Amino acid sequence: MQKSIKLLSILVLAVLLIPACYYDVEEELYPTNNCDLESVTYTDVILPILEENCFVCHNAAAPQGGVQLEGYSSLKIYVDSGQLLGAIKHESGFSPMPQGQPQLDECTISKFQTWIDEGAMNN
Ligand code: HEC
Structure with missing residues (x-):
């Protein structure tokens, strides 16, 4: 009798703890689980980010600075020189971009990094 109650409470406790443990583990394994770096292309990923954050100042008509x-070919110049990554990563020696605004979030910066690591293609 005593033994089966003990067993039962262990079982109940285990059942209660499993979802909690599972949640913790998932959080640890996938800290950036919302950051999709699968197919980072110029057209579908990089261009929309630039349009939203950069073209207001760096457009063809009146490029600031x-x-x-x-x-693509204009952007590629700044990719190859290292200025693009330096600027958005706020590395020393570069002007931090986007100017006058908070730094781009980690996932967005990772997308630039991924695209460049994969050859910064016109894809
Ligand atoms: C509010 C206007 C503004 C916005 C928005 C802006 N920039 Fe700039 N950016 C400038 C100005 C002005 C300069 C030139 C003066 C300077 O270097 O500070 C510049 C310079 C740069 C440079 C050269 C930096 C260097 O140190 O050589 C790069 C690369 C750059 N911007 C990329 C970007 C990118 C990428 C974004 C979007 C994520 C962006 N900028 C958003 C105004 C802006």
Whole structure:
């Protein structure tokens, strides 16, 4: 009798703890689980980020600081020079971008990094 109650309470406790443990583990395994770095292309991923955060100042018509990022070949110049990553990562020696605004979130920066690591293709 005593033994079966003990067994039962262990069982109940285990059942109660499993979801909690599962949640913890998942959090640890996938800290950036909302960051999709699967197919980071220029057209579908990079361009919309630039449109939203950068073209207001770096458009072809009136590029601020002479930095023109509109169009793949214009952007590629700043990719190859390292200025693009330096600026968005706020590395020393570069002007932090986007100017006058908070730094882009970690996932967005990772998308630039991934695209560049994969060859910064016009895809
Ligand atoms: C409010 C206007 C503004 C916005 C928004 C902005 N920039 Fe700039 N950016 C500038 C100005 C002005 C300069 C040139 C002066 C300077 O370097 O501070 C510049 C310079 C740069 C440079 C050259 C930096 C260097 O140190 O060589 C890069 C690369 C750049 N911007 C990329 C970006 C990217 C990418 C974004 C979007 C994530 C962005 N900028 C958003 C105004 C802006």
